[in-house]
Amino acid sequence: MPTTRTPAGSARDRILDTAFRLFYAHGPRGVGVDTVIAESGVAKATLYKHFPSKDDLVLAYLDKVDQAWFGALRAAAREAGDEPREQLVGMFDALAGACRREGYHGCAFINTAAESPAGSPVHARTVEHKNVVRAWVTDVARRAGAADPELLARQLTLLLDGGLASGVLDGDPAVAEAAKRTARALVDAAVGGAPGGRPTRQ
Amino acid sequence: MPTTRTPAGSARDRILDTAFRLFYAHGPRGVGVDTVIAESGVAKATLYKHFPSKDDLVLAYLDKVDQAWFGALRAAAREAGDEPREQLVGMFDALAGACRREGYHGCAFINTAAESPAGSPVHARTVEHKNVVRAWVTDVARRAGAADPELLARQLTLLLDGGLASGVLDGDPAVAEAAKRTARALVDAAVGGAPGGRPTRQ
């Protein structure tokens, strides 16, 4: 078992943590490799050993973001209770939580994709992330008994993305609030009736 | 009236048109001044005469985007007819039109803001743009007789931003389609009843 010479985690972890922080704040293109090196207290050769190119580091960053955001989304849904229809609304608390957080700067995927060429790996990774999230929402929508789970999932992720996008500008809590209220309205319309719910027309 | 030595518009126009095209495709930070100069067939000194710094050119680009997008939005609303409630839904045709366009790459404002520092002029201009659009939507919502025009406008712009953001990834027409259907549902819920008191036509 390899031991660690440095006390605060492995060099790889320090690099990735630092990159996460800096990339999210300024965008990958706005942060030079030298800055990542300086802030993580690591030698340049070490960085390029773990991540052969900056693009590899950016992809690792996106994977980390995916874990964090998708995790927050599922946690928020879980906290809303056992009812799928409540979970669909509850996941918007993750948006509110993100907006409140200091240094909130919108959706890392969208921001990163915006500064990447069209067919790049970054782009592909972003599409994949969005698809995974939407597939999960579709599943919850189906369990909630939505008339058209695909449509409802599309609507909710559209709202989510809209809220995230606005967040690049100002972490206005009103956005998250409005998104959640809208989600509730859409879920009620799609599922109808009461929790437990069979589709009933209002 | 000053004559033009160059056949295809003034040098300033050529610079701005080229910048518009390149900045939108690759992001302002992804395009060097030299490229703008080469593609617009202009001397460097000429560019720096009209736009003292690259940032000034970026702001001019955003103004041009604002005119184009806000214009498209109003045109789409206008084409939906005289009824404000129809206009609220009709403006989503502008989103569909944008998604269909070759080289569609999402919302220029959000993309540009994503690569700009937090307090920058670019950021301020973006916030201003979003506020102007939302104010206009609020006005239409009010004329449509919405119970809570501010909320409805917030909901619709959220949808719009979500649709634009998803568009960075793939110009999937399903997104615009879903956004429009959702808009119709939200407008119906907020306005209730029908245009002129008749039952809804959908």
Added chain:
DNA sequence: AGACTAACAGACAGGTCTGTCTACTCCAAC
């Protein structure tokens, strides 16, 4: 004709970026 203006052409300075490379230092395991 002469002055003025707008634009062109392109060299240049000073900085930043990514990625490579050399040389050195620990530390653990064999």
Added chain:
DNA sequence: GTTGGAGTAGACAGACCTGTCTGTTAGTCT
């Protein structure tokens, strides 16, 4: 004790970026 892996420190190449500056050309106005 030696070997090898992981890390540190930092110079360096080559590209690219913004912005400045010099000199030239052409058309307009007086």
